[in-house]
Amino acid sequence: MLRINYYISGHGYGHATRSAQLVSALLSASPTTLVTIITTAPSHLFPSSPRVSFIAQEVDSAIIQPQPYTIDAPASFAKLKTFLASTETPEWRAKTADILDQTQCDLVLADAPYPVAWTSAREKGIKSVLVSNFSFDSIFEQLLTYLPAESRGAEKEMVQKIEKLYATYDYIVRLPGYIPFPFADKYWTVEERARRLIDAPLVFRPPRTSRSNVLKLLGIPEEFHEHRVLLVQFGGQIVDATGESTVPQLPDGWICLSSTPVEDPRFFTFPKDVYSPDLVAASNVVLGKIGYGTVSECVGMNKALIYVIRPMFAEEPGLLRYMEENGVCGEISVADYESGNLPFSTVRVLNEYPTAKTYKGLLAPSLVGAGSIEKASKAHGQKEHVDVAEESPRVAQMIGALVVQE
Structure with a gap:
């Protein structure tokens, strides 16, 4: 039996919907797999199954968007500062450790938060896998350029902190349409990147009706x-x-x-x-x-x-x-x-x-x-047409292989 804790960013629905497709594939791959989804995203976005449970919990800090195509950089960093401070309290650490214990977690999957909601997983020997096309250190790194140059010191330190947190992942399953993962380039050797970074095929939600x-x-x-x-x-x-x-x-x-x-x-x-x-x-x-x-x-x-x-x-x-x-x-x-x-x-x-x-x-x-x-x-x-498959079952197999990999 495999017990997966899936930590999913609540920022928008994109992380939730693609993760939902992968959850379905994981459930189909094994009749004994159990998945606990930890997120603030609505539960109706995910598969309805007795083998899926939910814990409403913030796992990262939201990006503030006043419009669909703009970001409020100062407000986003202010929110990140508040969130990171909350994750350093004894209450947060106790709560997140309890989640791992109560779920008897064997594997952590995440899309795409920096690891603050399962800080004790490594101590317990639980592997963690980032499943995403980007990491938020790259997002905040770019947002630094929208702040006054003379007032970026504290914000740079926050970006460096989440880079170091990301570097504690055991693996990246990199989805198509990716951008560089700054933490991997900075903290993983070339050999480590070759071993720990796995490219995934396309995962998308197919239609259900005509x-x-x-x-x-x-x-x-x-x-x-x-x-x-x-x-x-x-x-x-x-x-x-x-x-x-x-x-x-x-x-x-x-x-x-x-x-x-x-x-x-x-x-x-x-x-x-x-x-x-x-x-x-x-x-x-x-x-x-x-x-x-x-x-x-x-x-x-x-x-x-x-x-x-x-x-x-x-x-x-x-x-x-x-x-x-x-x-x-x-x-x-x-x-x-x-x-x-x-x-x-x-x-x-x-x-x-x-x-x-x-x-x-x-x-x-x-x-x-x-x-x-x-x-x-x-x-x-005038174009030729070839088939493209929805590949979440193959990604589920890739993740399963990581569980047993030495």
């Missing part, structure tokens, strides 16, 4: 079922800098799925708790951010992605590189996004996209303005 079922469940009239679908994952109705609401401009033959009501007969609302991979599978184009969940699902289901670059998010370059190498994508500016304008400029991105690697699924021409839909559709339709 496109036609999704459209029916959303109450979309049948006359729209042959239309192409834009899925807005930023939250539907957009509020610009003046506080005015705008919506994406749709060309003929398109409908839009959004999370908030829009007074347009071609816009349809989906519920907040919807299983979002079903929406991705039902769409042709996703308008969203460069996050692991969005990128992995777009690549895995062969959907085009129109995105807004978020310079403050250090993990984006790795994911964007992966999306460009394995999918179809185009950038719009924040100004165009806030105005609802999907401009012609993204046609160039699609037309210059290499055709060697694409994935089987519905054709996904990018929505790049009413006059350029057909051009983008033609560019995408």
